[in-house]
Amino acid sequence: MDDLAATNGTNTANGTNGVDGGAGSPAESRGSRAQPKTDKSEQTRALILETAMRLFQERGYEKTTMRAIATEAGVSVGNAYYYFSAKEFLIQGFYDRMTYEHAADARNRMAHTRDFSERLEIALASWLDTAAPYHEFSAQFFRTAADPNSSLSPFSNESHPARATAVELFREVLQGSELAPKLDAELVDLLPDVLWLYLMIVVLYWVFDRTPDTERTREFVRRSVPMAARVINLSRYRVFRPIVRDAKGLIQDFILPTIGKTAVK
Amino acid sequence: MDDLAATNGTNTANGTNGVDGGAGSPAESRGSRAQPKTDKSEQTRALILETAMRLFQERGYEKTTMRAIATEAGVSVGNAYYYFSAKEFLIQGFYDRMTYEHAADARNRMAHTRDFSERLEIALASWLDTAAPYHEFSAQFFRTAADPNSSLSPFSNESHPARATAVELFREVLQGSELAPKLDAELVDLLPDVLWLYLMIVVLYWVFDRTPDTERTREFVRRSVPMAARVINLSRYRVFRPIVRDAKGLIQDFILPTIGKTAVK
DNA sequence: ATTCGCGCTTGAACGCGTTCAAGCGATGAC
């Protein structure tokens, strides 16, 4: 039912496919067709997506009409809707592509250091760089992403693969640092999700940021990361054990379930 | 009912008068006409807004068409657009009304206690109660609110009056508690805005909450408020002076400017 | 009394996202 793998596969010949499974949880899957049955089908789908993404970047989301996409791709409007059940699902292409590019770029750039604070800042700055070309119409993107009913919401089930990729990156941010071994194991397990939430906040800030080159957001990251790192570091001291315990409970009971991790463990 | 005209009158700040055709001023001004010139005008405006809000609640936002609003109100579609330049601006009525009702209800309910944690929890719970009738279509509301370009965004200039009201409420939450005198004066000055942001996070959680009566959000408030209170309380100890100083700087430099308070002080 | 100006009002028309009944073409069965 789900097409995330397919969507991912269309861009950048990567290998993250194979997640289709078919065991659909929600009866109503949104977004597009199920399994493609032919090669031609997949080609058409990719053509439409590529065309849409190009036009989005050229003209912006709202000014790009479905008719224009269809015409430019040389297909009919109805055909576009055969593959993407709504215009907004064409955005998923950006979402997936960005997630992938970000993870790759961040891994690359933080490889040289084991300092947690530095690694975290690199991971966030890398996102800003990766997303920069899309800042122009990020507003529209964000708008639909903010809809809890939309599968484009970063919290939705449909976004799970991309979210998992991002969380995994932050796990590496932490695990690759000299801080990780010094921390409570349980905390190390929880932190990646919290750091992902941190990224979501940065994204929120970025979307609203009107300064040139989103310089304000970059500065926000530079200033807030060391503080975050220091707070995390403080958790090592015995005095904070009670408050850390409460914080962990809060995360486990109210944050993780929201982003698709069952509270039961 | 009567507060509607009042709430809309609140924005009669200044220069954005003159018909929208005025100068090519920065972007779109407000969502509606400037100064009403006649009594009848104001009546028609109120009628349309009331009708819209009633239909929104009866059928939901998307299922309520502008034509239906106009018909039900006994005016033409064009007339509705004369007063509200887009459908989304009709939502502002909710926004304003809720802000007002929330502040009143919260003040009332927290009057009996001076315990900071309790007062804060009441303020947040009060919001959940006030907003409960609108949870159904809050998704749509939130969607447009998330658009940085929209004047409906809680961070926008146009939302300043409502935001100021809310921040003022949180100032009272703090000032009316026994905690306030014990805190650094500068912190007392900053905290109301941070608490408002806290409310925004709760709202975010609430929008995505699908549990009956948004019980999960309520539990989230019950659990997180004591922690927040404890963290704030910790700021009193000398050991944390450096980190508190950094936090204050972060707030002043990156949070306040975002919500319309000039960084210059 | 007549005219003028201007707020207010109208509803047809436009553009866009989306739907759907109908058609096409390759593949396989007989």
Added chain:
DNA sequence: GTCATCGCTTGAACGCGTTCAAGCGCGAAT
């Protein structure tokens, strides 16, 4: 060869938000 099946394709049509040129009505000016 004929026919049915089914994945893929079509484009006219629908509903909705929004726009706009045109009109209406009422007080002020003449």
